Amino acid sequence: MSSSVIARTRFSVLDRSRTREGRPPAEALRDTVALAQEAEALGYHRFWVSEHHGVPGVAGSAPTVLAAAVAAATRTIRVGTGGVMLPNHRPLVVAEQFGVLEALFPGRIDMGLGRSVGFTDGVRRALGRDKEDAEDFGAQLGEVLGWFEGTSPTGVHARPAEGLRVPAFVLAMGEGARIAARAGLPMVVGDLRNREKMLRGIDQYRSGFRPSPWAHEPYVVVSGTVAVAGTEAEARRLLVPEAWSMACSRTHGTFPPLAPAEETEARTMTARERGFYDAGLAGHVAGTAEQVEHELGTVLKESGADEVLVTRS
Numbered sequence: 273m274s275s276s277v278i279a280r281t282r283f284s285v286l287d288r289s290r291t292r293e294g295r296p297p298a299e300a301l302r303d304t305v306a307l308a309q310e311a312e313a314l315g316y317h318r319f320w321v322s323e324h325h326g327v328p329g330v331a332g333s334a335p336t337v338l339a340a341a342v343a344a345a346t347r348t349i350r351v352g353t354g355g356v357m358l359p360n361h362r363p364l365v366v367a368e369q370f371g372v373l374e375a376l377f378p379g380r381i382d383m384g385l386g387r388s389v390g391f392t393d394g395v396r397r398a399l400g401r402d403k404e405d406a407e408d409f410g411a412q413l414g415e416v417l418g419w420f421e422g423t424s425p426t427g428v429h430a431r432p433a434e435g436l437r438v439p440a441f442v443l444a445m446g447e448g449a450r451i452a453a454r455a456g457l458p459m460v461v462g463d464l465r466n467r468e469k470m471l472r473g474i475d476q477y478r479s480g481f482r483p484s485p486w487a488h489e490p491y492v493v494v495s496g497t498v499a500v501a502g503t504e505a506e507a508r509r510l511l512v513p514e515a516w517s518m519a520c521s522r523t524h525g526t527f528p529p530l531a532p533a534e535e536t537e538a539r540t541m542t543a544r545e546r547g548f549y550d551a552g553l554a555g556h557v558a559g560t561a562e563q564v565e566h567e568l569g570t571v572l573k574e575s576g577a578d579e580v581l582v583t584r585s
Contacts, residue, residue, distance in 0.1 A: 277572045278565060282579040284318040285311045286354045286495060289332035290514075290584075291529040297331035301338065304331075307584065308342040312349040317579065319346070320354035320384055326395040329517055329529045336369040343377040352382025354460065354495070354581065355443045358412045359389045360399050364430055367419035371433025384460060385413060386443035387451075392525070410451045413442070417455070417486065440486055441493065449477040456484025460581060464496030464571065465555030474575055494571060495581035499558035507558040512536050515552030522548045 287307055291300045308319040321338045324330040332338055335353040343351040351373075356366055366385075373381045387409035389401045396402055417440065419430035442452035444459040452459040459477050463470040474492055481490040497514070501507035513530035516539070521527040523545050541549060557567045568580065 275565060275569070277569050281572055281577070282317040284320065284350075284493075284579060284581045285316050285584060286320045286322065286581050287332075287584045288322045288324065288330055289338065290517075291329050291331050293529045293531045293535075295529070300331040301341075304338065305341055305345045308346055308349065308351070312346045316349060318350035318352060318382055318581075320352045320382065320581065322354050323357050323360070323386075325360075325399065326392065327527045329527045336373060339381070340373060340376070343373065343380060348380075350380050350382055351377065352439075352441075353384045355384030355386040355441070357386045357388045358409060358416065359387060360401055363412055363415035364419055364428070367416050367430045367433040370438045371420075371430060371436055374436045374438045375432045381438050382441060383416075383438045384441040384443060385416065387448055409448070410454070413440075413451065413455055413457075416440070421485075437486075444473060444477065446473070449473040450480060453477045453480035453490075454482060456482045456487050458487055458491035458493065460493040460495055462495035462581075462583070464494060464557060467571070467574070470494065471575060474577070491579075492575065492577045493579040493581050494575055494577040496583060497556045497558075498564060498568070498580075498582045499556060500561055500564050502560065504559045504563065507560070507564075508553060509533050511553050511556055511558060515549050518552040519545050519548035 285307070287304045289300045289304045291297050304321060311319050319342060321332050321335045321342065323333065323335045325333055335356055339351050339353055358366065370381060370383045389396055389403055418424050420433050420436060420438065422429065422434045441458045441460050442448055442455065444452045444461050445463065449459060461470055461473050463473070477492065478490045483489065497511065499507040499510040501510060512533040513536060516536040517528055517530055557564055559567070
């Protein structure tokens with residue numbers, strides 16, 4: 273059963289352009305472009321990049337710029353953002369940027385939009401934003417779509433976005449699911465580690481979905497880390513660098529570049545660090561090919577998801 277479900281499901285990739293300890297950020301960005309080419313050759317449906325500001329371990333701070341580089345280096349795979357964090361930007365500028373991308377690479381661009389603001393208070397101050405800006409996400413989303421539809425009450429026209437149809441996706445957690453449903457847009461839910469919460473959000477989205485010119489029916493993308501190796505232990509080891517980076521961010525307030533697994537495994541951790549580290553290793557889809565196929569099949573059966581967006585560490 274799981275193989276048949278997986279065979280009819282779209283698979284895509286989200287790459288956050290994570291930096292590696294001792295390596296320059298430029299290498300991470302070049303690796304992102306190279307991975308997109310590999311994903312295209314393997315038949316993945318779309319390739320998305322993300323937005324992070326002031327994070328030592330992430331080189332991807334300008335997603336539409338990086339998406340342009342990815343699209344220029346590929347030919348058929350869909351390219352987009354997972355996502356542009358709308359509260360950080362003026363909706364007109366976002367629409368213009370995606371309009372340019374769609375004009376240059378017609379029929380291949382996706383507009384994934386999220387409601388998060390900066391990682392820290394300092395980043396939020398630098399962006400001229402605060403946490404409350406996320407509360408206006410529904411209105412910001414409507415304004416972005418309005419620029420494509422030419423319905424802005426300002427009398428201004430977004431060039432070259434107006435009249436183009438760039439598929440929009442909402443990165444949804446909690447309130448985001450309700451916003452995606454009301455707007456009639458596809459939803460991306462990145463919560464594979466909390467299956468019950470994820471399923472509640474999907475049910476909420478489907479029950480509240482209103483058809484729109486952008487999507488006639490609900491479309492659900494589930495996103496998370498998937499690690500496959502020859503043994504379960506080897507797959508778990510692939511998760512180690514990201515797990516330590518996350519533990520470090522929770523205990524020291526900084527999200528460092530990825531360190532080699534052997535270095536992390538030899539590290540002496542405090543009880544608090546160890547707790548976050550162990551939590552970071554838990555709940556992912558990881559194991560041998562057979563184990564991952566079974567687990568993904570279960571996720572797809574329970575969620576009814578249309579697509580899986582695999583996060584690359």
